[in-house]
Amino acid sequence: MGANVSSSGEKASPTCNPPTASSSKGNIIAKSPPSDLMKIKKRKHSGFATLRRKIIRHYKRLSKSLDHARAIRDLISTWNSSELSTLVQEYEQLAVLKELTIQADLARPPAPSAKQDLSDLYDYKFCADVELVFQRAVFPAHRAILSARCPYFRRLLAAHPGRGARVTIDAAAAAAPGMRAATFSALLRGLYTGDFAAAGGEDADVLARLSDEFGTPNALDGDLQELLEGAGESGDVVLLFSANSQEFRCHRAILAARSLFFRNLLARRARAEGDAATATTTRIVLDENVIPRRYALVLLHSLYVDAVDLSCVLRAATEPDVKPKTPQLAIDEAMEVHQIGRFLDLAILSQGSEDIIIENLNTDNMLSVLRWASQPHGSDWVYRQAMHFLREEFVSIANSPVLYDMEQHLLMEALKSDYLQASELEVLTAVIKWGEQQLMKQIEEREPNLLSHTAHSVSKKGVKKRDLSDRELREILSDIIGYVRLEHVIPTTSDILNNAIRRGLISRPPLHMLGDELGERVNPWLAGQQGGVYKRPRLFTPYMDEVKAALEERLGEGVAPSSQCRVRMSHIPDTLYMLEDKECQQYYADLPSSQRLPLAVDIIAGDIPVPDLDTVQAMTKRESDLHQLTSVQRALACGDRRAVHHEIKLRVVREFGLPDMVADVLSNVGQLHHEEEPKERRSAAQMRVPVQKVAPELIAASTLVMEDSYSLSAEASGCSHDSSYSDVMPDIAMAARSLSQISIGEASPTATLDLGDGNIHVPAFL
Known part of the structure; x- marks a missing residue:
């Protein structure tokens, strides 16, 4: 079928041979x-x-x-067991810290479930449309919830139609003569939440006897599903869209319970109608430019069922129904649904759409997701998950065209991480490729030809790598090349590294290529053995596995390197971090309000909220609970304690829905460690702190704590200032203070102060 046909109709040979040559190979050679x-x-x-x-x-x-195992094996072949153990400890510290970082990135405020929202609906009586009277006690309730949950109330309320009806309950008292008003309230709460176990003692027995009269309720989610399916007949709210007259019926009680937007809207409508609010149906017109009609069923489904189902999206007759949906289509729809959830203050809708976005995340759509998530209307949670995906799949992304379209700040943020899953040689290669592509784009943009795509134009011919200027490329890479940890490029004789140095893309070669002045060999992989600022190796899984295996081979079978994990402190201690000592924190908590960090600062711009006392106490308890986890205890034993505490605080702050910068403020001020504050300080804790003024004020507060702690401890112990102060701060922190005590030249017997008023003042401390 695929054979060639000659002009005479005969099949031609697939290969065209010269007419004088024979078909055999030997004849061709003989005649040549x-x-x-x-x-x-x-x-x-x-x-x-x-x-x-x-x-x-x-x-x-x-x-x-790809042979990372061989590269790291060649590097450590000459190392002794002690050096291998040090590197293994570094990897293990990063491993436990990475686990906490992932947990902190996954943290977000839990979306309230239908059970929680309906419990609040019963407690706060939002948009109640019926009043139940039992033993002269009035219970505002919601007709739709009781009718869906209990056959008895369905029959009773059907006999009393109308909004705001008052219904007297007698049958319940006849069925259970000993039932009190509190028991009846527990019964109603159980119908709203599906939890009847909250009532105990006699109330539980009474509720059990009422099962014959009221009927045993079904599961809450099942009844809500039936309520959604029957909303076309029993719904008391009609949703309309400005661009279409199609109606969507639902229930006032569900809207008020699940969405703050609809709750306020219904409350305003009720206040406007006043006593005339007897209509059983409320009409709500929504702007289709804000809430597209095609997502109406998705919205209602999430309100009733606590799930986001994009299969409910309504499509026009001319729009093809794509089944199954492509990842990009699902992401685009989920982004629009996320906007609707934020506008309606419906957390279950926003978080459900975030989950759909991450489930459909891949290499092709990663950049679009990151760009959307970084916008003010985007999602910080989605941004953190997408960045985690970028770090984990960096090698595959670096070998795809996606790398060329990546913004510089995204690439820099990925390279900053200690958990980037790529070798430094792959990182260097990706950075150079990215820079060359950016330079090609610049050359095409400044093309002098007026007629593009012509025979002599750059866009037609394309830009060759040999045409690229190393000077321009160095300028493009100047801000990003510093995030490549050149000291950890292996093999050290790599042509890529040598070419980058020869081209001038790297201004300063790695330390292991230079050596120190004494000519001694430096090892940039081990802390304390480098010639400059130490850069810890990344937690690259192939390297870590091979180093662990090599150490086990050195030490023998059955020896786990993790048992040798020790805490390694920094060479220069962070003196401000050491203020988190319990004694300093307790002293700072007992300071009078006039000496504490001033929180009542005028709000100019860039301010962040400071949680109230109840929220701080809840955050304190949550942080204390997290510190009891096995993973946290292991991280504190093996890792950087300051980084561990920061990740825990960051996780708590995100779980409470506060900005990340609140973790830094609370960590430095020490608010999360206080058990309880006096009531007179409550107002100060409710103020707001401008971001720009946090750092200077924290430094001033920390200095106040150090100085006062030093003075109090010195007076209490009766010892010298140096000994008392060294108990609070390390010796290196005393250097600045010790300089003031050094006598240079002849000192005057009495020091005086001249304030310019003509008088001589003697300082009080002399």
């Missing part, structure tokens, strides 16, 4: 001159050799880029 024969042999041999060299070169290049 000797010189031609040698050329043929040479050409065939050279072509095969060239192909063979290309294959071998590609295989070597591929094996070098």
Whole structure:
């Protein structure tokens, strides 16, 4: 079927041979001159050799880029067991810290469930449309909830139609003569929440006897599903869209319970109608430019069922129904649904759409998700998950065209992480590729030709790498090349690294290429053995596994490196962090309000909320609970304690829905460690702190704590200032204070102060 046909109709041969040549290979050689024969042999041999060299070169290049185990094995082949153990400890510290970082990135305020919202609906009586009278006690309730949950109330309320009806309950008292008003209230709460176990003692027995009269309720989610399906007949609210007259019926009680937007809207409507609010149906017109009609069923489904189902999206007759949906289509729809959830203050809708976005995240749509999430209308939670995906899949992204479209700040943020899953050689290669592509774009943008895509235009011919200027490329990479940890590029004799240095893309070669002045060998992988500022190696899984395996081989079978994990402190202690000592925190909590950090500062711009006392206490309890977890205890034993505390605080702050910068403020001020504050300080804790003024005020507050702690401890112990102060701060922190005590030259017997008023003042401390 696919054979060639000649003009005469006969099938032609797939290959076209010269008419004078025979079809056999031998005849061709025999009829060829000797010189031609040698050329043929040479050409065939050279072509095969060239192909063979290309294959071998590609295989070597591929094996070098993928054989991370061999690269790290060659590096550590000359290390002793102590050096291997140190590197393993560094990897284990990063591993436990990465686990806490992932948990902090996943943290977000839990979306209230239908059970929680209906419990609040019963407690606060939002938009109640019926009043139940039992033993002269009035219970505002919601007709739709009681009718869906209990056959007895369905029959009773059907006999009393109308909004705001008052119904007297007698049957319940006849069925259970000993029932009190509190028991009846517990019964109603159980119908709203599906939890009848809250009532105990006699109330539980009474509720059990009422099952014959009221009927045993079904599961709450099942009744809400039936309520949604029957909303077309029993619904008392009609949703309309400005661009279409199609109606969507639902229930006032569900809208008021689940969405603050609808609750306020219904409350305003009720106040406007006043006593005339007897209509059983409320009409709400929504702007389709804000809430598209196509997502109406998605919205109602999430209100009743606590789930976001994009299969409920309404499509126009001309719009094709895509089944299954592509990841990009699902993400686009989820982004729009997320906006609707934020506008309606419906957390279950917003968080459900966030989950859909992350479920459909892949290499192709990662950049669009990151761009959307970084917008003010985006999602911080989605941004954190997408950045985690970028760090984990960096190698595959670096080998795809997605790398060329990545913004510089995204690439820089990924390279800052200690958990980037790529070797430094792969990172360096990706950075150079990205820079070259950016330079090509710049050359095309400044093309001087007025007619593009012509034979002589740059866009037509394309830009070759040999045409790129190393000086311009160095300027493009100047801000990002510093995030490549060149000291950890292996093999150290890599052509990529050497070429980058030769081209001037790297201003300063790695330390292991230079050595120190004494000519001693430096090891940039180990803390304390580097010639400059130490950069810890990334937690690259292939490297970590191989180093652990090598150490086990050195030490023998059955020896776990994790048992040797020790806490390694920084060479220069962070003196401000050491103020988190319990004694300093307790002293700071007992300071009078006039000496504490002033929180009542005028709000100018960039301010952040400071939680009230109840929220702080809840955050304190949550942080205390997290510190009891096994993973946290292990991290505190093996990792950087300051980083562990920061990740825990960050997780707590995110779980309470506060900005990340609140964790830094509370961490430095020490608010999260206080058990309880006096009531007179409550007003100060409810103020707001401008972001721009946090750092200077924290430093001033920390200095106040250090100085006062030093004075009090010195007076209480009766010891010298140096000994008392060294108990609070390390020796290196005393350097600045010790300089003031050094006598240089002749000191006057009495120090005086001249304030310019003509008088001589003697300082009080002399």
